[in-house]
Amino acid sequence: MTTLDQLLPGQRGQIVQIDGVDGIASRLREMGFIPGEAVEYLRRAPLGGPVKCSIHGCRIAVRGGEARRVLVQPIG
Amino acid sequence: MAIGSDQVGNAAVTTARVALVGNPNTGKSTLFNALAGLNVRTGNYAGVTIEKKIGRCSVGTRTIELVDLPGTYSMAPRSPDELVAVEVLTDDLENEPPVEVIVCVVNAAQLQRNLFLVSQLLELGKPTVIALNMYDAIDSRGITIDVDRLSAQLGIDVIPTSASKRRGIAELKQAIEKHLVDPGPAPARERTLPESFYDVCGDFRESLLSGACTTGPSATAETALPDDYLIQRMLLDRGGESERRVIRRLGGGVLPPLMAARQKLATAVGDPIDMECNARYAWAKTKLDGVIGQTGRASSEITDRLDSVLTHRIGGLVCFVLVMLLIFQSIYAFSSIPMDMIDGATGFVSDSVSSMMAPGMLRSLLTDGVIAGVGGVLIFLPQIALLFFFLAVLEDCGYMARAAFLVDRVMTLFGLSGKSFLPMMSSFACAVPGVMATRVIENRRDRFATIMVAPLMSCSARLPVYLLLIGAFVPATKFLGGWLSMPAIVLMAMYMVGVLTAIPVAWILKKTILRGEVAPFVMELPEYKVPAIRVVLSRVWEASLAFVVRAGTLIFAASIVIWFAGYWPGDHTRQYELETQLETIAEDSPEAELIQLALQTESADLLEGSALGRVGHAIEPAVRPLGWDWKIGVGAIASFPAREVIIATLGTIYSLGGDADEEGLAGAMRASTHPDGSPVYTIPVALSIMVFFALCAQCVSTLLVIRRETNSWSWPILSFTYMTVLAYVGALVTYQVGSRFF
Numbered sequence: 082m083t084t085l086d087q088l089l090p091g092q093r094g095q096i097v098q099i100d101g102v103d104g105i106a107s108r109l110r111e112m113g114f115i116p117g118e119a120v121e122y123l124r125r126a127p128l129g130g131p132v133k134c135s136i137h138g139c140r141i142a143v144r145g146g147e148a149r150r151v152l153v154q155p156i157g
Numbered sequence: 158m159a160i161g162s163d164q165v166g167n168a169a170v171t172t173a174r175v176a177l178v179g180n181p182n183t184g185k186s187t188l189f190n191a192l193a194g195l196n197v198r199t200g201n202y203a204g205v206t207i208e209k210k211i212g213r214c215s216v217g218t219r220t221i222e223l224v225d226l227p228g229t230y231s232m233a234p235r236s237p238d239e240l241v242a243v244e245v246l247t248d249d250l251e252n253e254p255p256v257e258v259i260v261c262v263v264n265a266a267q268l269q270r271n272l273f274l275v276s277q278l279l280e281l282g283k284p285t286v287i288a289l290n291m292y293d294a295i296d297s298r299g300i301t302i303d304v305d306r307l308s309a310q311l312g313i314d315v316i317p318t319s320a321s322k323r324r325g326i327a328e329l330k331q332a333i334e335k336h337l338v339d340p341g342p343a344p345a346r347e348r349t350l351p352e353s354f355y356d357v358c359g360d361f362r363e364s365l366l367s368g369a370c371t372t373g374p375s376a377t378a379e380t381a382l383p384d385d386y387l388i389q390r391m392l393l394d395r396g397g398e399s400e401r402r403v404i405r406r407l408g409g410g411v412l413p414p415l416m417a418a419r420q421k422l423a424t425a426v427g428d429p430i431d432m433e434c435n436a437r438y439a440w441a442k443t444k445l446d447g448v449i450g451q452t453g454r455a456s457s458e459i460t461d462r463l464d465s466v467l468t469h470r471i472g473g474l475v476c477f478v479l480v481m482l483l484i485f486q487s488i489y490a491f492s493s494i495p496m497d498m499i500d501g502a503t504g505f506v507s508d509s510v511s512s513m514m515a516p517g518m519l520r521s522l523l524t525d526g527v528i529a530g531v532g533g534v535l536i537f538l539p540q541i542a543l544l545f546f547f548l549a550v551l552e553d554c555g556y557m558a559r560a561a562f563l564v565d566r567v568m569t570l571f572g573l574s575g576k577s578f579l580p581m582m583s584s585f586a587c588a589v590p591g592v593m594a595t596r597v598i599e600n601r602r603d604r605f606a607t608i609m610v611a612p613l614m615s616c617s618a619r620l621p622v623y624l625l626l627i628g629a630f631v632p633a634t635k636f637l638g639g640w641l642s643m644p645a646i647v648l649m650a651m652y653m654v655g656v657l658t659a660i661p662v663a664w665i666l667k668k669t670i671l672r673g674e675v676a677p678f679v680m681e682l683p684e685y686k687v688p689a690i691r692v693v694l695s696r697v698w699e700a701s702l703a704f705v706v707r708a709g710t711l712i713f714a715a716s717i718v719i720w721f722a723g724y725w726p727g728d729h730t731r732q733y734e735l736e737t738q739l740e741t742i743a744e745d746s747p748e749a750e751l752i753q754l755a756l757q758t759e760s761a762d763l764l765e766g767s768a769l770g771r772v773g774h775a776i777e778p779a780v781r782p783l784g785w786d787w788k789i790g791v792g793a794i795a796s797f798p799a800r801e802v803i804i805a806t807l808g809t810i811y812s813l814g815g816d817a818d819e820e821g822l823a824g825a826m827r828a829s830t831h832p833d834g835s836p837v838y839t840i841p842v843a844l845s846i847m848v849f850f851a852l853c854a855q856c857v858s859t860l861l862v863i864r865r866e867t868n869s870w871s872w873p874i875l876s877f878t879y880m881t882v883l884a885y886v887g888a889l890v891t892y893q894v895g896s897r898f899f
Contacts, residue, residue, distance in 0.1 A: 087531040
């Protein structure tokens, strides 16, 4: 098991859990980051900026700190 | 002009209110424009600072009032924008009529995620229609949607629409009309969440009724008791808005039973947030059973291919700089023809007035005051329209979100976030919408820091000042075979002054009064799309209209005041005699030249002795170190309410001073000299004026909007103070350093 920010570009993972119960954790859940869902790591912004990933066919940018809170099981 | 329900002649007609709601990036605004056409007015929600857009349209034989709500992901609001959407939908805003029908705009390509909000809306117990928007785009993705089945499974109307192509609009109106003609019994509230959750809600309601909260301001608990919806949200959103709302209504007495209920909920279903999201996504899955057929990749390949260039760690940054350069260069390249036309029209009006009237006070007021003042500002309309055009295109096609993604890391270095980028970018057009656009920022400290630096971005009101001075003093040297010119580079540099100053200012703010932890960042990157021409044009139209109205009112009034201050006191008899003489003799005779010279001296003396001249000389010691003469000083002081006034002021001063010639204001400025004969305007002086205008807070509208958005006077006072100090210091350094080199 690893976290979303540790995936490689193009790699997919299945969400296991979102860390925490604060506002941002629930916003992530509302946007579809729920256990069992598949998420694809697409790329990282320049200079270690936010991570761009794809979930439910939408592209979402989350900063590294937030991406570390998304626990995933890499697929393949 | 307001087209309000109160203005409809037939008082018997009651207009039903229909709310348009949806996730961000679902094409909601395009759909709103397609439904309402030009019948749109903007205003404020009573008691709230958020701007509302209301459109009127007819469905069948009725007229409805269509409210465009800010985009929201959920009914648990996290930003001021989302809060208003929720308050309108739950009829919680005072003096706002209740919403009768909800139209939920859903992006057909992202059905599952969008159903999250739908499931929350269906709990409101109001007639709801789904507009399955961007329906034309799903074919190319290899997606098929069984609309009838979806509609049957949700139990509500689902209308496929393609707002940008105006498809499905009539059907959507029909579906709305159906609910208005026969409202029927209120639809049953969906029960998406586990049964045990509703049991806990029921128990909580009982405990509130049993008197635990009668200490509150309301007379009886019975009448003030929140409805089921509010009770549910209160249990779900820990520390959320519903909780605050109920405590406001019933007092702190609700807290103990609330805590007890949450405890019970936690043991019954686990963490409420987890429970809610899991249940809603599970619900969405069952409702979508057999609805979506997928034959290809779900996401758009075009977007991904474009993104591989536009968000590339190197290529993306290069494109970003190129886009910015293109905008500034285009402002020069495409605006000369319409500018010449406006210039010609102003000149024609001025000449016509002069030829019809004899020299005198009224003629001076019209030509030297009104036409020189307002006309000098209006000429910049084409450039302002172009700037707004580019910004609207960038925003509507989806590039702005990419720019925010690219610059987030850099913005965090000085304490802002990528989300601050869009408000700052729109402040390049005008700080007023820029400050209002900060409402998408959830974190208060980030939001306030953005509000404080947004006015440093060079708005379109500064553009005329730059263009005038650059046009008069910067040589039009061309580089790269004419693709890039010196004026465009200087213009870009002036924009950079504001940007580069914003960095330390934001950094200091985040280290001092707005200190706090780094706020989280989650942002959707929408699909790229061809900009909706109507949305873009309506933005340009609104901005141009606002500019013309400003020129016609504020600048007009300022021009008259400045003209009067420059005209009075003084005996203008001799001046008019000379003018009359000049107009009766041949233009190129040697005598005419003599009279012209005498006239200029007379006019200049009159201006020096006027109220304006005396004030100007009094403040001259303060502006002398900046390289300015008294005329520039007066212009800068006069333009504290609005920057464009400097143009109007200089136009009036040079007209009254008799300096204006065939070349207009720029020519008069180039020709103007100190008493010792040296030119007033040198390149360092021009730069010092531009830097002053780049940094100074000369805009009452912005300060008022900051007051409104921060709900306190201390923030606008702080903005004004720090920006004025920065402007003076910036101009001083520019002139003192610049004059060593030129």
